[in-house]
Amino acid sequence: MAAHPATPASPKNVKIKSPSPGTPLFGCGPRTLFTLSSWSLRKQANLVSEHVQLLLSNSQDVTNSSIQYYKMLLRVVFDNTPIVPQTSKSPDGLVTTSLTSNYLCLQCSTIVPEEDRIKHGNKKSHRFCMSRDLSVYQPVPCPADMLADVDSRTGSLFCQFCEDFVWDPTLEELRIRKMGTGSFTNRKRKHEELFSGSVKDTVKDDPRYISNNTTMASCRADGLRGIYNAGATCYQNVVLQSFLHNPLLRNFYLSDGHQSSDCQVSHCLSCAMDDMFQDFYALETTNGYTAANILSGFWISEKKAFENLVTTKEQDAHEFFQFLAEDLHERNGDGKRPETGSEHSCNCIIHQTFYGKLQSQTTCQHCGGVTNAIESFLDLSLGLENLQQKKGKKALKGAPSLTLQECLDDEYIKHDKCEYRCRNCNSSQQARRDHSIRLLPNVLSIQLKRFEFRQGSRDRGSSKISTKVQFPLTLNMLPYTTRGRDSNSRDSQELNRSCTYDLLSVVEHVGEIDTGHYVSYCRVGDQWFSFNDHKVELAKKSDVLNSQAYLLFYIIRSLS
Amino acid sequence: MASSSNSGKAGVIKASDDAGSMDKLAHAVLDDLLYNIMHDLLIKVHRDEKVARAATAAIRVEKLASDASDSSTPDARPDVKVETDAATYDEGKVLLKGNPLVTTKDIVCPRCHLPRLLYPTDGKGARKPDPSVIYCKKHPYIDKPGYDIYGQTWVAQGPGRGKKKKDMEKKLEAQSDSPGKTPTPDGGVPSGGASSRPPNMLPFPSATCSKCKRCILVTRLNNHMGSCIGNSGRNASRAAAQKISNGNGNGNGNGNGNGNADGTPPSSQRGTPAAGSRAGSPKKRDGDEMDEDDDTDNDAPKKKKLKPTAANVTKKLVKQKGSAGTKKEKVKTGSSLIVEHKLDDDAEGSTVEVAPKKKVSKIPSPAKKLKLGVSKPLISSPMSKNNGKTTAAGGGSNAGGDDGESESSGTLSSPPIA
Incomplete structure (x- = not known):
């Protein structure tokens, strides 16, 4: 605790660059949010490609209108159905819709397929397309060179002069923001709000202030380290790894969200997390990490609900996840213990990251009266056994395999019947119950109930369901939300976008229930890594998707 | 456009000409x-x-x-x-x-402005970096079986005392499966081990227990905390047993076997090994004792050689005391209390480096011995004091073994509670 590195954890008050999904423009991979390079700050504005420069630099008017036009094309590409940009009209009037990329001219409204791109460029540069442009943007010096097209599927800019895609910082930022959030404006984001302090200091807004007061972490410190197994603690390691590679938690801790030097609580788990984040992201060490403080905090903490968890034996990773989440909530949040089954709102980092709200709607079959009950949830637990049996009957041969969507359908689309005491009818009635997700969390954690707890036998059930459950890299949660129940909202691009999740980490249980082992996979940028205690290896997407997942963590694509 | 031809834009997946x-x-x-x-x-x-x-x-x-x-x-x-x-x-x-x-042909890091290494140094797609260039420290990750992304590998966790028998067998299998990366137990002669060991093989580190401030090998940390903080250690169950017997005096009603009634947390009960694991242990011990004999033989010459050097730094004096203490204790009994005391001595004077050494001498088994040879070159450098420690621990290897036992299998020698 004494050696608290003051390294990458300072940019509390300064907004560097709005976090955007996808790869950041400049900087070392995923750390752009908190690595501060004065260079990259200035470069955002100044580094311009030669030809885009021709397009942008002549006068403020030209620049603005070109950007406006690019924005409009991006709207065409991302906002509506893809049919519009994918459809092109050939010179002889034949209309074709293609699955592959078309190119939208940045100077006129023509959409051409890839083959005709050059033709269009050459021909149109001498005709009306360019002339129209010239009439509007008089000062353009060299119209023939001014050819740029926008890819109809990705929105990327293709320069006809270079005969290559160009990635201009200004336009790229627009594109990425549009792709991620669906809008160009830099909306105030939840976690930005969380991190920006109340004091807006003009001195501190100067990028140089940051660079002068920052000790840069080594380029090697990239948060990829194993955690030693301290004797049957792999169930902790996998959960810790998934926390370490959760961008929201990482940003919270690295921006001094909870400073272990300021905390008075002894054996505080949040301090232990803080130290761990600092060690992972500020030190050059590539050796495994010894999570001694987490472990002792875990042993010392006295939580009735998790009493059985504290042993020297293998335990359930999901239970540890719940334990850690609740403990960190208590340290960082309003101090209230989250009650199960009730609606609990809190502004702590754990609630902002993991908690969502479930709605269960009970409809009386007699009078049609509707009651809504809302409760907070930390994770979604999906049963496998019933579904597996149902499916097993249908598929006679081979082991049945389920998909994650089927499991979700079963819980959040289908309804069940229950007995219920209706207030209107004043009697016990049959009722229909629908479950749906009212509020989606930023990080959706899903538990697949692989371990069956048999009553009567020993306290831990003896069986493990090893059915394969296929899960996607990208998950759309809209159908399971309360809003997604109306069919007309289902087509809204905006809504669909706000319910899109990307797989962030997977916790896998291998082996039998009593001799098994936990390993995890986490994604950093676009690269997957497998974490097996202290061993960190590169992983392929196929490794990840073929794993026998037990816990899945999905992160929302765009924070709104 | 697409429907008119047999294939799409890539032209890879083609329908036959007579297809519908x-x-x-x-x-x-x-x-x-x-x-x-x-x-x-x-x-x-x-x-x-x-x-x-x-x-x-x-x-x-x-x-x-x-x-x-x-x-x-x-x-x-x-x-x-x-x-x-x-x-x-x-x-x-x-x-x-x-x-x-x-x-532009190469890439420099936007943060440190040093050139980036563009190819991994080992494993898949490896190329030799230019030795005259100072590269950015962020290297491409290494993709090589048996090594992690930084090209590191670890001293394989050999069969230890606290492990179940089946674990041991599995580990041995795994080792003989891949003779390339970890030396096999049979062929592992201490002298040969050094050359076959990859340069970046790391030992397991130690950590300090936040309660008792002792240095514990990381793989034992959870067990240690169980006995130190939690209530699953050997002494805890002994204390619990005592409580129960005391409880019998006061009131028979709840005393007998009902641990919860007299305040024993359920966790301590769970820490008590089941009958099955206990049954397996005598055999295991036999094997280990035989190994220990081997081990002390092995250590004997080293001990003689190193003893004289161990007397010139103050820290070593502590060590010496420690070793002397253990020897006495060894003569006396294997009582857990004394072992505990010995451990105290040992840890207070020690630095972080000690623990792996301790483990080495503590857990004698074919694979471990091997590791002894393996890790020697690592430490041999300027640290004669470390070697002094080794002797100390080696001398008390029996006692050390006991201490390992006390943390791992908890209540082995204590009377059953229920």
Whole structure:
């Protein structure tokens, strides 16, 4: 605790660059949010490609209108159905819709397929397309060179002069923001709000202030380290790894969200997390990490609900996840213990990251009266056994395999019947119950109930369901939300976008229930890594998707 | 367009000429999708590469510019015009010249401004880096079986005392499966071990217990905390047993076997090994004792050699005391209390490096012995005091073994509670 590195954890008050999904423009991979390079700050504005420069630099008017036009094309590409940009009209009037990329001219409204791109460029540069442009943007010096097209599927800019895609910082930022959030404006984001302090200091807004007061972490410190197994603690390691590679938690801790030097609580788990984040992201060490403080905090903490968890034996990773989440909530949040089954709102980092709200709607079959009950949830637990049996009957041969969507359908689309005491009818009635997700969390954690707890036998059930459950890299949660129940909202691009999740980490249980082992996979940028205690290896997407997942963590694509 | 031909844009998935139109369409759609996947992959790589090279070109030209204008204020934008092959710098503005993929051949790190190593140094796709260049510390990750992304590998966790028998067997299997990366138990002669050991093989570290401040080998940490903080250790169960017997005096009603009634947390009960694991242990012990004999034989010459050197630093005096203490204790009994005491001595004087050593001598078994040889060269360097410690621990190897036992299998020698 004494050696608290003051390294990458300072940019509390300064907004560097709005976090955007996808790869950041400049900087070392995923750390752009908190690595501060004065260079990259200035470069955002100044580094311009030669030809885009021709397009942008002549006068403020030209620049603005070109950007406006690019924005409009991006709207065409991302906002509506893809049919519009994918459809092109050939010179002889034949209309074709293609699955592959078309190119939208940045100077006129023509959409051409890839083959005709050059033709269009050459021909149109001498005709009306360019002339129209010239009439509007008089000062353009060299119209023939001014050819740029926008890819109809990705929105990327293709320069006809270079005969290559160009990635201009200004336009790229627009594109990425549009792709991620669906809008160009830099909306105030939840976690930005969380991190920006109340004091807006003009001195501190100067990028140089940051660079002068920052000790840069080594380029090697990239948060990829194993955690030693301290004797049957792999169930902790996998959960810790998934926390370490959760961008929201990482940003919270690295921006001094909870400073272990300021905390008075002894054996505080949040301090232990803080130290761990600092060690992972500020030190050059590539050796495994010894999570001694987490472990002792875990042993010392006295939580009735998790009493059985504290042993020297293998335990359930999901239970540890719940334990850690609740403990960190208590340290960082309003101090209230989250009650199960009730609606609990809190502004702590754990609630902002993991908690969502479930709605269960009970409809009386007699009078049609509707009651809504809302409760907070930390994770979604999906049963496998019933579904597996149902499916097993249908598929006679081979082991049945389920998909994650089927499991979700079963819980959040289908309804069940229950007995219920209706207030209107004043009697016990049959009722229909629908479950749906009212509020989606930023990080959706899903538990697949692989371990069956048999009553009567020993306290831990003896069986493990090893059915394969296929899960996607990208998950759309809209159908399971309360809003997604109306069919007309289902087509809204905006809504669909706000319910899109990307797989962030997977916790896998291998082996039998009593001799098994936990390993995890986490994604950093676009690269997957497998974490097996202290061993960190590169992983392929196929490794990840073929794993026998037990816990899945999905992160929302765009924070709104 | 697509439906008119047999295939889509990629032209890889082709329908036969006599296929029906739906067939052709299906082939064309699949082919187009394949094309799109390739297109997306390429455009992503292209983007990353081009952006990185553009940044490189900009950094270079900015560097030139700041050099050119002998800058007393490093952050101010010099008002000079500088030009390189890839970019021009003009009063704070950088303009790229041409395609950075053509003009710029390498990539420098935007943070430390050192060139990036573009190929891994080992494993798949490895190339030898230029020794004359100082690279950015962020290296491409290594993809090599048996090694992690940094090219590190670990001393295999040998069969230890606390392990179940089946674990031991598994580990042995795993080791003999891959003789290349970890020396096999049979062939492992201490002298040979050093040369076959990869250069970046790391031992398991130790950590300090936050309660008792002792240094514990990381693999034992959880068990240690169980006995130190929690209530699952040997003494705890003994205390619990005592409580129960005391409880019998006061009130028979709840005393007998009902641990919860007299305040024993359920966790301590769970820590008590089941009958099954206990049954297996005598055999295991036999094997281990035999190993220990071997081990002490092995250590004997070393001990003689090193003893004299161990007497000249104050720290070592503590060590000596410790070893003397253990010997006495060894003569007396194996009582857990005394063992505990010994451990105390040992740990207070020790540094972090000690623990792996301790483990080495503590857990004698074929594989461990091997490791002894393996880890020797690591530490042999300037630390004669460490060697002194080794002897100390080696001398008390029996006692050390006991202490390992006390943490792992908890209540082995205590009376059953229920």
